[in-house]
Amino acid sequence: MIVPNEIADRILAECLNRPQAYRELQWLCDNVGGRTSGAESGNRAEEWGHRFFTKWGLENVRYEELPVTIWKRGSVEVVVTEPASWSLTAMAHGNAPSEADLTAEVLDAGHAERCDFERLGDVVQGKLVLCDEGVAEGHRALHRTEKLKFAIESGAAGLMIFSSASGGLPRTGVCYYGEAPIVSMGISQEDGERLKRLIAGGSKPRVRISMRNSNASGVARNVLADITGSEKPDEVVLAGGHLDSWDVSQGATDNGLGSAIVMEMAHALAAAGRRPKRTLRFALWAAEEIGLCGSHAYVKDHANELDRMCGVLNFDMTGDPYGYWVPGRREKHPMIASLADQLSGIGMTQEYGHKAGLHSDHQPFMLAGVPVVALMAKLEGEGGHYYHSVGDTFEKVSQPALGRAAAVGAHTMWAIADAPERPFARLTLDEIEKMVDEDDLREALEAEK
Numbered sequence: 009m010i011v012p013n014e015i016a017d018r019i020l021a022e023c024l025n026r027p028q029a030y031r032e033l034q035w036l037c038d039n040v041g042g043r044t045s046g047a048e049s050g051n052r053a054e055e056w057g058h059r060f061f062t063k064w065g066l067e068n069v070r071y072e073e074l075p076v077t078i079w080k081r082g083s084v085e086v087v088v089t090e091p092a093s094w095s096l097t098a099m100a101h102g103n104a105p106s107e108a109d110l111t112a113e114v115l116d117a118g119h120a121e122r123c124d125f126e127r128l129g130d131v132v133q134g135k136l137v138l139c140d141e142g143v144a145e146g147h148r149a150l151h152r153t154e155k156l157k158f159a160i161e162s163g164a165a166g167l168m169i170f171s172s173a174s175g176g177l178p179r180t181g182v183c184y185y186g187e188a189p190i191v192s193m194g195i196s197q198e199d200g201e202r203l204k205r206l207i208a209g210g211s212k213p214r215v216r217i218s219m220r221n222s223n224a225s226g227v228a229r230n231v232l233a234d235i236t237g238s239e240k241p242d243e244v245v246l247a248g249g250h251l252d253s254w255d256v257s258q259g260a261t262d263n264g265l266g267s268a269i270v271m272e273m274a275h276a277l278a279a280a281g282r283r284p285k286r287t288l289r290f291a292l293w294a295a296e297e298i299g300l301c302g303s304h305a306y307v308k309d310h311a312n313e314l315d316r317m318c319g320v321l322n323f324d325m326t327g328d329p330y331g332y333w334v335p336g337r338r339e340k341h342p343m344i345a346s347l348a349d350q351l352s353g354i355g356m357t358q359e360y361g362h363k364a365g366l367h368s369d370h371q372p373f374m375l376a377g378v379p380v381v382a383l384m385a386k387l388e389g390e391g392g393h394y395y396h397s398v399g400d401t402f403e404k405v406s407q408p409a410l411g412r413a414a415a416v417g418a419h420t421m422w423a424i425a426d427a428p429e430r431p432f433a434r435l436t437l438d439e440i441e442k443m444v445d446e447d448d449l450r451e452a453l454e455a456e457k
Contacts, residue, residue: 009350010343010346010347010350010419010423011347011350011419011422011423011426014281015280015281015282015422016350016419018276018279018280018281019276019277019280019415019418019419019422020354020415022272022275022276022279023272023273023276023411023412023414023415023418024354024411024412024415027272027407027410027411027414028060028064028271028272028275029060029268029269029271029272029275029410029414030268030272030405030407030410030411032056032060032268032271033260033264033265033267033268033402033405033410034402035056036053036056036264036267037258037259037260037264037401037402038258038402040052040053040056041257041258041259042253042254042255042256042257042258042259043251043252043253043259044078044080044252044255045076045078045226045228045251045252045294045295045297045298045301045302046076046077046078046224046225046226046227046228046294046295047078047080047226049255050228050251050252050294051229053251053252054071054228054229054231054251054292054294057231057251057267057271057292058071058231060271060275061231061233061271061274061290062233064271064274064275064278064279065278065279066233066234066235066274066278066290067233067234067235067236068232068233068234068236069231069232069233070231070232070233071229071230071231071232072229072230072232072305072306072309073227073228073229074227074228074229074230074294074295074301074302074305075225075226075227075228076225076226076227076228076294076295076298076301077186077223077224077225077226077298078223078224078225078226079102079103079221079222079223079298080221080222080223080224080255081099081100081180081221081255081256082100082219082220082221082222083218083219083220084098084099084100084193084217084218084219084220085216085217085218085219086098086193086195086215086216086217087215087216088203088213088214088215089111089214089215089216090211090212090213090214091206091211091212091213096168096195096196096199096215097176097178097195097196097198097199098168098178098193098194098195098196098199099178099179099180099193099194099195099256100180100192100193100219100221101152101156101169101180101181101182101183101184101188101192101193101194102180102181102182102183102254102297102298103182103183103184103185103186103187103188103298104183104184104188104191104192104193104219104221105187105188105189105190105191105219105221106187106220106221106222106223107219107220107221108166108191108217108218108219109217109218109219110165110166110191110216110217111214111215111216111217112134112135112136112165112166112214112215113134113135113136113212113213113214114135114136114138114168114203114207114212114213114214114215115128115131115132115135115136115137115138115164115207116138116139116203116204116207116208117132117137117138117139117159118139118140119139119140119142119143119144119147119150120137120139120150120155120158120159120167120169121143121144121147121150121155121158122158122451123144124139124158125158125159125161125162128162130163132159132162132163132164133162133163133164134163134164134165135164135165136164136165136166136167136168136191136215136217137159137162137164137166137167137168138168138170138200138203138204138207139155139167139168139169139170140169140170140172140200141169141170141171141172141179142172148448148452150452151366151367151452151455152169152181152182152183152192153182153183153184153185153455153456154451154452154455155167155169156183156184156188156190156192157454157455159190160189160190164190165190165191166190166191166192166193166217167183167190167191167192167193168193168194168195168200168215169192169193169194169195170194170195170196170197170199170200170201170203171194171195171196171197171200171397172197173197173393173394173395173397174197174198175197175399176196176198177196177197177393177394177397177398177399178193178194178195178196178397179194179395179396179397180194180254180256180396180397181194181254181297181396182297182298182299185299185456185457187223191217191219193217193219194396228252228294228295228301228302229294230291230292230293230294230302230305230306231251231291231292232289232290232291232292233274233289233290234287234288234289234290235274235277235278235283235287235288236283236287237283237284237285237286237287237288237425238282238283238284238285239285239286240285240286240287241286241287242287242316243285243286243287243316243317243318243430244286244287244288244289244313244316244317244318245286245287245288245289245317245318245319245320245321245421245424245425246289246290246291246317246319246320246321247270247273247274247288247289247290247291247320247321247322247323247417247421248270248290248291248292248293248303248320248321248322248323248369249263249266249267249269249270249291249292249293249322249323249324249326249369250263250266250267250292250293250294250295250296250297250302250303250324250368250369251263251267251292251293251294252293252294252295252296252297252298252302253297253400254297254396254400256397256398257394257397257398257399257400257401258400258401258402259400260391260400260401260402260403260404260405261325261387261391261392261394261395261400261404261405262324262325262395262396262400263296263323263324263325264402264405265323265325265326265391265405265410266322266323266324266325266326267292267323268405268410269323269326269410269413269414269417270290270291270292270323270417271290271292272410272411272414272418273290273414273417273418273421274288274290276414276415276418277418277421277422280422284421284422284425284426285425285426285427286318286424286425286426287425288421288422288425291303291306293306293369296324296368296369299456300367300368300369300371300372302369303369303370303371303372303373304372306372307372307373307376307378311376314373314376314377314378314434315434317373317378317379317434318379318424318425318430318431318432319378319379319380319381319420319421319424319431319432320370320373320374320378320379320380320381321380321381321382321383321417321420321421322368322369322370322373322380322382323383323413323417324368324369325387325391325392325395326383326385326387326413327385327386327387327388327391327406327409327413328355328385328386328387328388328406328408328409328412328413329355329356329383329384329385329412329413329416330355330356330357330359330384330385330386331348331356331357331358331359331360331361331383331384332344332347332348332359332360332361332381332382332383332384332420333360333361333362333382333383333384334360334361334362334379334380334381334382334432335361335362335363335364335365335370335374335380335382335443335447336362336364336374336380336435336439336440336443337362337379337432338362340360341431341432343423343424343427343431344360344381345358347419347420347423350419351415351416351419354412354415354416355412356416359384361384363447364443364444364447364449365447365449366449366452366453367452370382375440375444376440377434377435377436377437377439377440378434379431379432379433379434379435381420381424381432383413383416383417383420385409385413388406388409389404389406390404391404391405391406
């Protein structure tokens with residue numbers, strides 16, 4: 009057994025039979041709701057995390073501050089003026105312009121991949137680009153920041169991404185790192201499909217947009233807590249999830265769920281009765297939604313400690329776990345296989361992934377070569393459908409899946425922290441560059457600059 013029976017039994021009992029974090033997540037969703045880092049809602053959420061880390065007996069519970077730009081959603085009116093008149097169900101993307109008033113023709117750009125803009129050529133200039141959230145079969149998934157970058161480079165007047173979720177659910181999300189130079193917004197699937205039909209039929213729809221948002225400077229806080237190691241306290245295994253969310257919903261699955269998993273792990277491991285050799289650290293990250301700001305700040309501020317980080321687990325919309333994802337490491341470590349066997353009774357299999365990905369708080373650590381050991385998981389029910397929309401509410405969270413994810417995460421933290429030797433070495437710069445190229449991440453990283 010990778011994790012001793014007495015520790016494993018206590019973890020399972022706490023996570024599955026005496027869970028604490030699910031109830032506290034309900035309080036957070038109902039009493040705070042959407043959480044903007046640097047604003048009052050973000051402050052209240054940070055105090056919530058600090059309070060329960062302290063209550064559950066963790067050590068060195070603390071805040072680490074970082075400066076943030078607080079983008080505040082204002083008004084948006086989006087009206088089709090030709091060939092028929094109707095108002096679109098729309099929502100500005102995060103960091104969309106502070107002020108915009110324009111009328112322009114809508115152009116169907118398919119998936120808004122680079123090849124779509126190359127096909128359209130100069131016709132894009134001055135147009136409102138319409139696209140879906142997907143990519144062509146076999147292509148790498150694109151973040152909205154990449155689609156907006158292509159639109160800007162092509163001279164578009166703005167970007168409208170229509171939702172893959174039906175039911176009048178436009179989606180928000182960061183579109184640019186800093187204030188965007190052109191309009192960017194999510195619109196409903198139904199409006200997007202109607203515009204596509206009109207264009208396919210030979211019409212040239214025109215849309216009038218009036219948008220107002222604001223920006224301010226603020227201070228956000230990562231919330232951190234430890235269980236100090238018994239033999240090698242300077243070596244650290246870290247589990248984190250971002251605490252902030254978009255303003256339009258309760259931020260339940262994204263990412264109250266991930267924060268609650270981290271907190272459930274902390275509660276279970278604090279109650280385990282003994283300490284592993286290495287320190288266990290728990291983090292609730294600030295400002296992930298606007299550019300991974302909290303995790304970036306941690307990696308920058310703790311650069312001299314990264315050699316002593318033995319593993320980072322990240323929980324972001326983490327559903328029911330079934331496998332491990334260890335980016336940049338093609339060979340499955342024997343510990344991972346043994347953990348999957350030990351946890352097969354709660355759904356873990358030998359499924360294993362190593363292809364690197366971006367756009368969550370593992371990214372700064374991964375690109376610094378720190379070992380990332382994450383869970384492959386399926387978000388059951390309606391959680392994924394309501395991603396970044398008004399429907400991301402508490403009832404979408406599965407308590408059993410939350411408990412299983414916390415149990416697997418706690419076992420994994422313990423196994424890495426108590427191993428006789430460190431299971432994973434830090435990647436070298438050459439190995440990181442090779443991973444970025446092999447997994448086709450170069451262009452995505454360029455879009456973040």
